[in-house]
Amino acid sequence: MKLSYLIGLISLSVAPSITFANDIFSATEADSGMPGQFYAGFSLLKSDAECNYEGVACDSTGYKIATGYKFNDNFAVEGGYYDLFTNDGTNATTGEKSTVNGSGLALSTIGTYSIDGKSSLSGKVGFMAWDAEANKAGVPVVGMSGTDILLGVGAGYRLNDHWQLRGEYEQIGGDLEAKVYSLGTTLSTL
Template sequence: MKKILVLSAALALAGLSTSAMAAGGQGFARVEVGNSDVDVDVSGLGSGSDSDTGYSLRGGYYFNDNFAVEGAYNSLYDQDGAELTSFGVGLMAKKSFGANNSGFFIDGRIGVERVKGDVDGSDTSTEPYYGVGAGYDFSESFGLSLNYDFHSADFDGVSVDADTLNLAGEFRF
């Protein structure tokens, strides 16, 4: 079921991006760096939490001023032999408050991601992700933002939630 969901989302996003290119949209690349708070609940054993510096590499295509498709790689946690990463695809909505896509803006994103957890062996989980952000576009091709994203995963009796707060630089071309 989850594989069908991922395939369906990928095909839908591919169709949207093809339409976008025909309409003359704009590509983007984004780098995010910040704090990742990870909560782990192991069935029958208890729970714990930790934080780490996390980062995201995102790219996609705005098919108009307010909507985009995105692909992302996220490094959510990497300490003491434990690693949590993800690859995802999603949709992003953005509302700019300045002329010519400059000035203050807010945005939101939602999608599906494949989360990989690696401690003594790796396991994967396909789950939705979502996030919000606010920032400032200095020009039509560059902006900075502060973003909050929520990621989750369920691995055979282990539930993981990762909340990230990142500073991002976005380049549009």
């Protein structure tokens, strides 16, 4: 139920942006003769989430896999999977092992400003549907899920026409409060 609600909400929020972007940038694309590009990316991340279970914090390293479509050099729509955190610890009193896990699916619009043709700055606005779970001695004991706002800023450096290095800071705000720092690469189509 939540997933269908999320998909509907995201569709309603992204569709006007795509139509608006096509209206604004259609002359630029026609003049250049170059259509948009699909891209895919992989990043390593460090998350800092405001949660813990029996002393096990929701802070750890992880990764994100993203794919998107660049309408032009200034506007893109991106979706991705985030492995936000996986962390464990042992209770000093009982000796039981506790684990926390969190992941999310995100959909965002990205605006990019090119500084010198190779370097760029970007801003991101979107949504993330996430799940978090705590286990005690291997048995799930607490689970949460939700959909929150995703905001971010980033910088990129184009290595060539297809490869780019990208670093980002993202903030997930709402039921899950988390800061995500990532560094990775993207590969664009021809």
